[in-house]
Each structure stands twice: as C-alpha cells, then as structure tokens.
Amino acid sequence: xxxxxxxxxxxxxxxGQQVTLRCSPKSGHDTVxxxxxxxxxxxxxxxxxxxxxxxxxxxxxDRFSGHQFPNYSSELNVNALLLGDSAxxxxxxxSDLLDIQYFGAGTRLSVL
Amino acid sequence: xxxxxxxxxHVSVSEGALVLLRCNYSxxxxxxxxxxxxxxxxxxxxxxxxxxxxxxxxxxxGFEAEFKKxxxxxxxxxxxxxxxxxxxxxxxxxxxxxTSYGKLTFGQGTILTVHP
Numbered sequence: 001x002x003x004x005x006x007x008x009x010x011x012x013x014x015x016g017q018q019v020t021l022r023c024s025p026k027s028g029h030d031t032v033x034x035x036x037x038x039x040x041x042x043x044x045x046x047x048x049x050x051x052x053x054x055x056x057x058x059x060x061x062d063r064f065s066g067h068q069f070p071n072y073s074s075e076l077n078v079n080a081l082l083l084g085d086s087a088x089x090x091x092x093x094x095s096d097l098l099d100i101q102y103f104g105a106g107t108r109l110s111v112l
Numbered sequence: 113x114x115x116x117x118x119x120x121x122h123v124s125v126s127e128g129a130l131v132l133l134r135c136n137y138s139x140x141x142x143x144x145x146x147x148x149x150x151x152x153x154x155x156x157x158x159x160x161x162x163x164x165x166x167x168x169x170x171x172x173x174g175f176e177a178e179f180k181k182x183x184x185x186x187x188x189x190x191x192x193x194x195x196x197x198x199x200x201x202x203x204x205x206x207x208x209x210x211t212s213y214g215k216l217t218f219g220q221g222t223i224l225t226v227h228p
Contacts, residue, residue, distance in 0.1 A: 104155050
C-alpha cells in the first residue's frame, strides 16, 4: 500500500514565477491538507481539501491556491513566487477530518 | 485560537538515558494532541496521539506521552534513548469544535541528539 506521494522532490524557481506541486493521498483517504515548513520551523497549515473543495484555510495569501481531483489527488499552486516562499511543502492525507494525518516526504522549493 | 510551545529547541542525551521533550499547548476547546518525528530529508511520522481517552498514551519505538489538563502539557518521554532516536520532534494540536478539525498547529520543533 503506497503512502502519501509527492512530486517533484525538489524544485528550483526564480522570483515571480509560478509553481505547481502534486500530491497523491494514501489509498482510501479522501482529505488532503497542505503545510509549509520553512527552514528551522514547524509546519504551518496552508489549506485543506475535501470533496474537491477547499474546506479550511490558514493564514496564507491568495497567491497560494489548490485543487483536488475526483481521485482525491491534489495540487498546490503558488503564483508570483517570493524568496520567502522557499520551504519544504508537505502534503498530508486522512480518511476523515478526525483521523490521523499521514504525511508525504515533501517537495523542497527553492526560490532564487 | 490554538498554539503549541515546545520548550528547548535542542535536547542532548546519552544513549540509554531518559528522553524528555516538553510540549505545552493552548486551546479554548478540548484538543487532540500529537507527537510527530522527522528524520533528515523526510516527511513527518506519527509517534502517538491523544484523543480524550486514556491520559497516558503509548506510541511507537518505546515513546509515550501524558496529557495533563491542569498543566496544559503533553510531554514526550522514552526511558532509554537509542542512537536511532536522533531526529527532530514536533508536538501538534488539533482543536475540536468549530472549523478546526484536521488543522494541525505545530510547535517549533525539538532536535534530539543522542551521544554514544
């Protein structure tokens, strides 16, 4: 049983560009959450998707957007990249809102 | 609003010694509490969770944590450290009620170093 998978593993972009990160949840899971982990910090909640809709959102600007597909996979899009967007982006999946969240290995984004 | 404070960004112990990682939380409603471990260049792995059942929670790899409501604490312990325990540990809270389900708030993390 594959766990949560994220792609790509690493990504280098320049300021002002746009980026899309992808996540496939653990089999049987229908809820996907995204977190940003800056260097030396704990993860911060970006948003959560359930039934293809954004259910909750953290304190992140509108440059951060997402999507969930019918197969429950998800994308995180970041527009107009800033240097401060450099971080490890973690995807977590769960089978319902009260279940344990299982994390992927993350995508490390570097903005130059 | 909910928050988590992990006391001590770095903890160093000798192999075989007691491990104690401290976590205090703030929540206006009964919380779910979690400890996750992160090895270098990896995602987060769940060690244990508290969900309002027994206050002493046992997790994987010999770790356990005790929920103390009066102290708003959820400290992580392991009786005997192993070299493989060296990693970064995160305490997280998920406040029940309202729209906070499934929105984890993490502490800043504690890096555990284990010396031979």
